[in-house]
Amino acid sequence: MQGLDDMTQRGAGLKEAIAAYSAPLEFNMQAAGWISVVSHWLMETFPDSGLAADWAALSSIELGLPTQAPSSFQRGLARDRIDEHLRWLANLPTKAALRAMTMPQQVNKESVETGRREVKLSLTSRAVVDPARIEALRELSSPEFDLAKLIRLCEEMNLAFATESYLSMAMLTRAIVDHVPPLFGKNTFAEVASNYGGATLKREFTNLHTTSRNIADLHLHSKIRRKEVLPTITQVDASNSLDVLLAEIIGILTP
Known part of the structure; x- marks a missing residue:
């Protein structure tokens, strides 16, 4: 998937640099920049898929208030949230393939093309109701x-x-x-x-x-x-x- 490695490397680099930031302001800006770049890439690569919205709905990544020195807890939390985003990117190829197969318009199109009067689903998805x-x-x-x-x-x-x-x-x-x-x-x-x-x-x-x-x-x-x-x-x-x-x-x- 073109561009995915670059998006992932940016996040991995941000995670490795957490310990080097003495003030949250620069880190927060870098994290927001990474989120924005990935969001735009998703919108261009997977238009009308909703993947960019899913990405934006993940937990925010920050080291705390801009003028306060981050605690070890805040650094650990930022690291965990970057990991959450990296896992999401790791699952993106599968997620994109499943989404393409199960979007309503695609399901309907396949039914028309094969002359079926039925809808066929093949999917795996997170449950919103546990x-x-x-x-x-x-x-x-x-x-x-x-x-x-x-x-x-x-x-x-x-x-x-x-x-x-x-x-x-x-x-x-x-x-x-x-x-x-x-x-x-x-x-x-x-x-x-x-x-x-x-x-x-x-x-x-x-x-x-x-x-x-x-x-x-x-x-x-x-x-x-x-x-x-x-x-x-x-x-x-x-x-x-x-x-x-x-x-x-x-x-x-x-x-």
């Missing part, structure tokens, strides 16, 4: 609530992510949020977000109620326009807040 959460839900039994639909919504969320069906992800997030309030003894998720749990839970649930709902509404109710800009994974990924929600549901229903 399979362990889904299994935990499946093992629960409640005399009041049937979890079958919630489980299926979570499974379809993973399928939507695997096929880069980001519009579906936004809508599935809203469907989950609208589906679960009775588990918390509430009629609406607005009531859950306002009245359930401590500060951390309220923050995560409020994010689901406001940001995720607004994004879903944007795509569900917007009229066709002269020019559309499709969402990226960065826009529709609410996996962290969803995991908090599912963990709380499991806690509520576990005897």
Whole structure:
């Protein structure tokens, strides 16, 4: 893959130089420059693939505040985050090949070309809803609530992510949020977000109620326009807040 070795070497050089930086400002600028260069390379090499957005969503790399001497912890954290980015680049060839095979327009094109009235998928993907959460839900039994639909919504969320069906992800997030309030003894998720749990839970649930709902509404109710800009994974990924929600549901229903 042309250019990948150069992108990787830049990151490896940045990692080796961490110990030499006595002030974070220069390092932070160098790290931001590397992130930017790789991002532009991804956009040019893999246009419309969403890979640049995935790269941008990785943890930020910095040594701390510009005027403060970095601690050993901050140096170690910066090193770990560079490793995270390097692992992502190492997996890029496989990721790019899988993405090319599973993007919705490519799947549809192959079906048309072969004269099939079927859709064929061959993919491996990260799960945005942890399979362990889904299994935990499946093992629960409640005399009041049937979890079958919630489980299926979570499974379809993973399928939507695997096929880069980001519009579906936004809508599935809203469907989950609208589906679960009775588990918390509430009629609406607005009531859950306002009245359930401590500060951390309220923050995560409020994010689901406001940001995720607004994004879903944007795509569900917007009229066709002269020019559309499709969402990226960065826009529709609410996996962290969803995991908090599912963990709380499991806690509520576990005897």
